[in-house]
Every structure is written in C-alpha cells, then in structure tokens.
Amino acid sequence: MKNNISSNKTDSFDKEYCESLNRLYNDNTGLSEIKWFFNRVYDWAYETDGLSPDVVILGTAVPEEIVLASGAKPYWIIGGSLGSTAWSDDLVPRDTDPVSRSVFGYIKRPESADYSDSLFVIPLLNDSMRKIAYDLKSDGRRVCLIDIPPDRRDKNAAEKYAAQLKLLCEVVSEKAKARVTRSSVACAMKAVSDARITMRKFLRISKGQTDIITDAARQFVLNSYYMSPSPDEWTYHTECLIREIEYKLGRTKKSSSAHPSVMLLGSPVLFPNYKVPFLVSDCGLEISEAADYLSMKSFVTYSRKALWGSRNKLIRNIASAWLRHDSSPAYIKNDALFDYVSWFVQNERIEGVIYHVLKGQIEYDFELERFETMLSKYGIPVFRLETDYQYQDVEQLRIRMEAFSEMLTQKRYREVKKAS
Numbered sequence: 531m532k533n534n535i536s537s538n539k540t541d542s543f544d545k546e547y548c549e550s551l552n553r554l555y556n557d558n559t560g561l562s563e564i565k566w567f568f569n570r571v572y573d574w575a576y577e578t579d580g581l582s583p584d585v586v587i588l589g590t591a592v593p594e595e596i597v598l599a600s601g602a603k604p605y606w607i608i609g610g611s612l613g614s615t616a617w618s619d620d621l622v623p624r625d626t627d628p629v630s631r632s633v634f635g636y637i638k639r640p641e642s643a644d645y646s647d648s649l650f651v652i653p654l655l656n657d658s659m660r661k662i663a664y665d666l667k668s669d670g671r672r673v674c675l676i677d678i679p680p681d682r683r684d685k686n687a688a689e690k691y692a693a694q695l696k697l698l699c700e701v702v703s704e705k706a707k708a709r710v711t712r713s714s715v716a717c718a719m720k721a722v723s724d725a726r727i728t729m730r731k732f733l734r735i736s737k738g739q740t741d742i743i744t745d746a747a748r749q750f751v752l753n754s755y756y757m758s759p760s761p762d763e764w765t766y767h768t769e770c771l772i773r774e775i776e777y778k779l780g781r782t783k784k785s786s787s788a789h790p791s792v793m794l795l796g797s798p799v800l801f802p803n804y805k806v807p808f809l810v811s812d813c814g815l816e817i818s819e820a821a822d823y824l825s826m827k828s829f830v831t832y833s834r835k836a837l838w839g840s841r842n843k844l845i846r847n848i849a850s851a852w853l854r855h856d857s858s859p860a861y862i863k864n865d866a867l868f869d870y871v872s873w874f875v876q877n878e879r880i881e882g883v884i885y886h887v888l889k890g891q892i893e894y895d896f897e898l899e900r901f902e903t904m905l906s907k908y909g910i911p912v913f914r915l916e917t918d919y920q921y922q923d924v925e926q927l928r929i930r931m932e933a934f935s936e937m938l939t940q941k942r943y944r945e946v947k948k949a950s
C-alpha cells in the first residue's frame with residue numbers, strides 16, 4: 531500500500547511537470563535557443579541518481595555568492611509543485627503555505643538525491659521555514675540558518691546581516707574543505723552580478739514580444755537559473771537567447787499590443803505550477819512585469835568598486851546590496867518592492883495589477899492595502915487573486931480574470947475614445 535501511495539504521488543509530480551514543460555515548449559517553438567533551458571529544468575527534476583549535493587539552499591533568499599566562493603555548487607530547492615507537496619502531507623500541517631510544503635516535499639521525495647551528507651542553508655523568512663529547519667535538525671541533518679534582519683531601518687541591520695554571511699562563509703568553507711579567499715568571493719560576486727545583469731537585459735528585450743516568447747516562458751527562463759549548473763553557463767545561454775530574440779525583432783515590424791498590460795505582484799510564481807501565468811495569457815492579458823522577490827534579485831549587482839577590498843569588506847558589500855534590494859517576505863515593511871513598483875508605474879505603462887497571494891502567505895496580504903492606496907493614485911485597478919497549488923479552482927479563477935480583463939479592455943477603449 532505504501533509503495534502504491536508513493537507511486538501515485540510520483541505520477542502526480544510527473545504529470546504536472548511534463549504538462550507545464552509541454553505547454554511552454556509548444557507555445558515557444560520558434561525559439562531554438564530556449565531548448566537548453568527546457569533540458570536543464572527537466573534534468574534537474576529527473577537526473578537524481580547518484581546525486582549527493584554538498585550545499586542545499588531552501589528558497590532563493592540566500593546570497594549564493596558566498597556558497598560559490600567556497601567552490602561548492604549550490605543545489606536549490608525553491609518549491610513550486612503541487613505534486614511535491616504530497617510528499618510532505620504527513621509531516622507539516624495542511625494549512626502550511628504551498629511553497630514551504632513543496633520545498634519540504636522535494637527533500638522527502640521518493641528516489642530523490644542523497645542528502646545524508648548535505649549542508650542545508652535555510653533563510654528564516656517565516657514560521658514555516660523555522661519549522662522545516664527544526665525538523666531537518668531533529669532528523670540529524672546539518673543546518674545553517676540565515677536570520678534576515680526584519681527592519682531595514684535598524685542602523686545595525688547591515689552589520690547583523692554581514693555577521694550572518696560571515697558565519698555562512700565559515701560553514702560552507704568547512705563543508706567544501708576549501709578556503710574562501712578575497713579573490714574567490716570577488717570572482718563569485720562578478721559571476722552572479724553578470725547573471726543578474728543578463729536577467730534584466732533578457733526581461734527588457736523580451737518584454738511585450740509575446741509573438742516571439744510568451745510571458746510564461748520569460749518567467750520560466752528566470753526560474754531556470756536555480757536549476758542550472760553555474761551562473762556562468764546560465765548567463766551564456768541566456769545571452770544566446772537574447773541574440774535570437776533580437777534577430778527576430780529585427781525581422782518583424784513592431785506594433786502596439788492589442789492586449790491590456792498588467793503587473794503580476796505578490797507571491798512569486800514558481801515552476802512547474804504555472805497556472806496563473808497560463809491563465810493570464812488565456813484571458814487576453816499581457817504580463818508587462820512580474821514584481822516579486824525572485825525578479826527583484828536581478829537588481830542585486832556589484833560595481834567594480836564593490837569588488838575591491840578585504841574578504842570581510844566584500845562580504846559587507848554583499849550584505850549591504852542585499853538589504854537594499856531584497857524583497858523577500860522577511861521584512862516588516864517590504865520597502866524595496868514598494869519603491870520599485872512605485873517607480874515602475876510612474877515610468878512604464880501599466881493598465882492593471884494582479885496581486886497574487888498563495889494561501890498561507892499572509893505576509894503579502896499585510897502589504898496589499900499599502901499597494902492599493904499607491905496604485906489608486908494612478909488610476910490602476912488591482913485584482914487580488916488568492917489560490918494555492920491545487921488546480922480545481924482554475925475555472926473559477928478564469929471567470930474572475932476574464933471579468934478583470936474585460937474591465938481593462940473597456941477602460942482602454944474609453945481612454946482612446948476620449949483622446950480622439
């Protein structure tokens with residue numbers, strides 16, 4: 531019976547993974563360079579035989595620069611799958627947020643990688659992550675906790691966070707049996723910075739080009755960073771994809787989009803659970819920007835000046851840059867995200883906001899009123915979309931999103947008529 535249950539859960543994971551991959555592939559057949567990203571994501575999910583990661587990072591709110599500086603390859607587990615939540619059913623409460631459940635499920639997955647000798651790096655974003663950390667520690671796993679200062683206005687926040695990163699540096703150095711030097715930290719900072727600059731360039735070039743690359747595929751390329759062998763390799767292939775998109779743009783006549791443009795805000799959308807971006811597209815909307823802590827990481831870059839100094843100074847530079855731009859739900863007030871959205875709506879055309887809240891992630895609901903107040907000043911309507919990783923609510927969400935799309939279309943029509 532137990533084997534049958536595991537098999538059924540594995541079938542659910544496979545179905546979800548392959549259906550999302552197939553739709554993305556079928557919707558983006560005109561891009562040859564995107565195949566590398568499909569292969570990497572597929573291999574990450576299924577090539578686990580003999581895999582024994584040195585350093586496992588839960589979520590994305592950890593500066594991978596520190597891990598890379600030790601010579602270790604970070605193995606990311608970021609969640610995103612309904613199928614993997616089933617593997618944690620008996621281990622966490624039912625109302626635990628789906629991202630945390632999915633992360634824990636990946637660790638407990640049948641036929642998973644061998645984590646017996648892995649170091650788990652866990653950012654303490656919320657109570658769920660604290661519980662997962664406790665469970666792993668109780669299970670005999672080696673755990674390094676990153677306690678993010680919740681108040682950026684604290685004058686000692688940068689030093690407190692730098693102390694956390696120095697501790698991480700020592701722990702991963704011991705695990706990798708390699709000395710973390712000033713040079714290795716600087717090289718890791720540059721590699722990661724180059725990748726993030728390429729992320730921004732890719733998002734800028736591909737924006738509004740749904741005839742060439744779909745909005746869901748743009749998010750998929752960003753997600754694939756966490757399933758790639760190294761930042762350098764991901765950067766190289768993303769630059770190849772950018773060149774292909776630019777070539778296609780040069781051969782087509784640019785026209786204004788017939789679809790209302792929206793911002794996707796709130797809980798991040800993680801592969802393979804892409805029901806939200808798929809629904810947005812199906813309902814005739816275009817995602818101009820996805821503003822969440824996943825995409826905001828692309829702003830954590832380093833100038834040449836930031837790459838000079840002692841090892842400890844470089845670590846302080848990493849801590850300072852992260853505290854300026856990190857928009858994970860660890861903060862009392864998510865000012866980095868709020869300031870970026872405020873800048874975006876003043877400088878870019880946006881017709882509506884879809885505020886995505888995963889059930890259990892109440893941190894985003896605390897921020898909603900502040901965003902609604904700011905967006906209302908610019909006449910931008912907000913559609914709060916609450917869901918989880920289940921697919922049963924798709925049709926109900928579709929009806930509501932189609933109504934929102936129709937409202938934006940009518941609003942655009944009235945503005946055009948008024949202007950004429």
